[in-house]
Amino acid sequence: MELLKNKILTDGIVNDEEVLKVDNFLNHQIDVTLLNEIGKEFKRRFSDVKVDKILTVESSGIAIAVIAAQYFDNVPVVFAKKQESRNLDPEIYKSKVYSFTKNKEYEIMVSKRYISKGEKVLIMDDFLAKGGAALGMIDVIEQAGAELVGVGIVIEKSYQDGSAILEEKGVRVESLARIESLKDKTIRFK
Numbered sequence: 802m803e804l805l806k807n808k809i810l811t812d813g814i815v816n817d818e819e820v821l822k823v824d825n826f827l828n829h830q831i832d833v834t835l836l837n838e839i840g841k842e843f844k845r846r847f848s849d850v851k852v853d854k855i856l857t858v859e860s861s862g863i864a865i866a867v868i869a870a871q872y873f874d875n876v877p878v879v880f881a882k883k884q885e886s887r888n889l890d891p892e893i894y895k896s897k898v899y900s901f902t903k904n905k906e907y908e909i910m911v912s913k914r915y916i917s918k919g920e921k922v923l924i925m926d927d928f929l930a931k932g933g934a935a936l937g938m939i940d941v942i943e944q945a946g947a948e949l950v951g952v953g954i955v956i957e958k959s960y961q962d963g964s965a966i967l968e969e970k971g972v973r974v975e976s977l978a979r980i981e982s983l984k985d986k987t988i989r990f991k
């Protein structure tokens with residue numbers, strides 16, 4: 802997606818070879834016009850599948866999924882929670898996720914009320930790196946007996962393991978920008 806790639810080139814900051822900072826338009830301040838275009842592009846790419854629900858993980862995935870959902874007939878968006886809370890139902894699906902950006906393991910939790918057997922679920926997230934977040938959400942979908950229809954990613958760092966792991970599992974991944982390398986603080990697309 803050219804618009805997104807240009808935005809990454811103008812506003813993205815490479816901290817080191819592993820992490821791209823895009824908090825000027827995606828992870829802290831949000832460019833709503835760009836997010837709208839991202840939502841439309843996800844719909845274009847997944848126009849061949851039925852989607853009952855979009856699943857993402859808090860917090861950066863929420864804005865992306867909510868804007869995109871409007872192009873998928875306003876299907877509900879469910880976001881996996883990372884924090885235990887008294888507001889969370891006792892009946893939940895849980896999965897362990899390793900975050901390499903935070904260098905720690907955490908749990909994602911989804912109430913059993915919000916993903917049901919047989920539902921067709923599309924996963925969305927801001928980044929695909931080593932695949933931990935996507936694999937955790939896939940685990941939740943499997944526990945629920947729902948059906949994964951695909952994974953929509955805004956920025957894939959193709960040089961990390963995630964895309965290969967998902968491909969090996971036969972998961973359909975649509976990434977709007979694919980980064981081949983961040984070496985020498987230079988962003989190179991695939």
Ligand code: 5GP
Pocket residue numbers: 819820821822823828861899900901902926927928929930931932933934935958963
């Ligand atoms: P994974 O679970 O695939 O290893 O990493 C995906 C998650 O880690 C995303 O939800 C995202 O929040 C975070 N993440 C991974 N790589 C980056 C990165 O380069 N920049 C930012 N801003 N977040 C990242």
